[in-house]
Amino acid sequence: MKRPINKIAVIGSGIMGSGIACHFANIGVEVLLLDIVPFELTEKEKAKGLTLEDKIVRNRLVNDNLKASLKSKPSPIYSQKFANRISTGNLSDDIHKIKDVDWIIEVVVERLDIKQKVFEQVEKHRKPGTLITSNTSGIPIQFMNEGRSEDFQQHFAVTHFFNPPRYLRLFEVVPGPNCKQEVTDFLMMYGEKFLGKTSVLAKDTPAFIGNRIGIFGIQSLFHQVKELGLTIEEVDKLTGPVIGRPKSATFRTVDVVGLDTLVHVANGIYKNCPNDEAHDLFKLPDFIEKMMENKWLGSKTGQGFYKKTVNAEGKKEILSLDLDTLEYREKKRAKFATLELTKTIDKPIDRFKVLVGGKDKAGEFYRKNFAAMFAYVQNRIPEISDELYRIDDAMKAGFGWENGPFEIWDAVGIEKGVELMKAEGLEPASWVTEMIAAGEKSFYTVKDGATYYYDIPAKAQTKKPGQDAFIILDNIRKSNEVWKNSEAVIEDLGDGIINLEFQSKMNTIGGGVLAGINKAIDLAEKDFQGLVIGNQAANFSVGANIGMIFMMAVEQEYDELNMAIKMFQNTMMRARYSSIPVIVAPHGMTLGGGCELSMHADKVVAAAETYIGLVEFGVGVIPGGGGSKEMALRAADTFRKGDVELNVLQEYFMTIGMAKVATSAYEAFDMGILQKGKDIVVVNKDRQIATAKAHAKLMAESGYTQPVRRKDVKVLGKQALGMFLVGTDAMEASNYISEHDQKIANKLAYVMAGGDLSEPTLVSEDYLLDIEREAFLSLCTERKTLERIQHMLKTGKPLRN
16 A cells, blocks of 8 residues: 655654654654643743743743753764754644644553543544554553544554664554554554564554563563572673673663663553463562662662762762662672683574573573573463564564574573473473474574574464565575685675675674675676675674784784785775675674775665764774775865865864764765765665665666776875864864874874875875875884774773873
């Protein structure tokens, strides 16, 4: 069904409402954001002589909420200029404007009586056929539907976003009892294709899928923590990145989300799910009740499970809550022998067998925790979902889990999972027993590059729907492998296009990755039509292998270092000047060398959530893989008649000098790292490789011609160099930068000015690469640079002198 969404209305401008409004603005939709009229004047408004009839007062709530949202970090919007797509108003004066929108989203307070009043107003002005959805996380749809017209009910559903809407990918669609199937199908499609979400069809049950399972997991931990004698630091250590969960793990996550939010959902499940076999688990432990009384709700109240404070020496420190005494104490280091055994296992999915076999308290924790989770999720089918994959999708997209419960169960082994449950007095569901008896060994299988799941009613593996628009590298890596080394693998994507995937630690770019890039170009030029460089790890690449650079510099192997940097530069130039189209698909952190590779591609197909930048200043060097050259070239290409060329060059210089990192792919256009008219952005990261492949194929079939190497780059010489040196001298004199920072900046200035040429001159890219490499190598001889690199290797954070 064709249903264009050009304009939407969001009713309710709180944290969620403003966040949803911003995310629709992110994708180019015009938004009308509405909220109530204030009941009374503020002291400031009284002092100005304003009344409740003044528009500035009547729109105060909505405008203040949106303004606060736009200032929050992380930002809810890809680029601040996108906020222009949002207009504001109030429900008394502007509700009639909803007649012009295509979709109305209600995001008011979680009270049925208030929602019903809003829907009553909406009915008076909404045109028939307009979508109407609620972001409720727990109020049954049948109650919200009461008293509404047939057309309203046919177009009404819950569309449950997770907070923050820009970053969390779960989009639960819960159709009303009278909702048209075509409306449900449209919402599922729109969430995935346009909003970049994982659309999960849920049933109208308390807390739907994500929160039902997620809150169970947290409540289960609340009850286990004292039983096992664990501290909150130990639980967060055990439930964080080691098992593929966010760094905030459990207790820190609750602090960020707000304890009151979690308690609200847990109480709702306890009240509305009396027949849940784990009903008592949703009852709040005593320490949670006490924290609620004390208003220790987390970040919003300044303290929760953790508390930021300043010690006697004036230093900031974070204290932890002792759950026995309910007093704050110094944080304790958490260490377990079982976790040490997993340090050499890169992927969390491969660690679970080791973790449940642990002989210490950690092993006991995992056995109890996973047994409880497996038992709970098996019994939620068909209550909250008919298909097991929807539960996994919801947990991955809504809670940031790398693997869902059934995927973890697969990793442990289905029969081993049953063994863990029985050890805790829990029984497998009849469908699990039947599955094992029938010889089924896993909940998921991969066949012909597609994922299949165990379909319980059919008692067979069924292809997971919605995969046709995606290319999942995990599914094709083994069957479609063309070549590999220890740091890279090349896969055949079909239709004459191959993909190069980095597989080094953190996807750093070292000798193995560079060899992979060159091999991929060799193969593509000989036997294929085009090349995509992309992966589906958490981050595209954190940059060059600085450990290798550090070792060469310490050993004073400057000839080898020169050769290594030249190879890096040559590889970047090869990506640009090969005879086949090279598409780079960055996402997540794309820093340093990852950014340089992107800047040398024929086209970048970036995920919207790409945090890209040239960050080499942080380790005491300049971009040495063509990044400094490229920024000088791009500055020159933007010189226009009438421009003050020095000012344009200075903007590009500052992008490197301040180690700026774009907070979205759209911001990267403003920084000159991505190029308008050439590079594109994909909102749904799952579609990125398929989209990149399509563009590589299109470019090849359109008659791709190998570019001619540039010899016409305008550099400004002494004119620019003098300006930069005066500027860095003044900054150092005013203590804004250190003496070493000044030295790095002056080296960059020399490269971007094209050296100390007496007048503006046209030079080649090779000329700029040579002086870039010379500047990079000279900085590697500096003691301060080596200290910075060593600090980065040790802490993962840049050091400023």
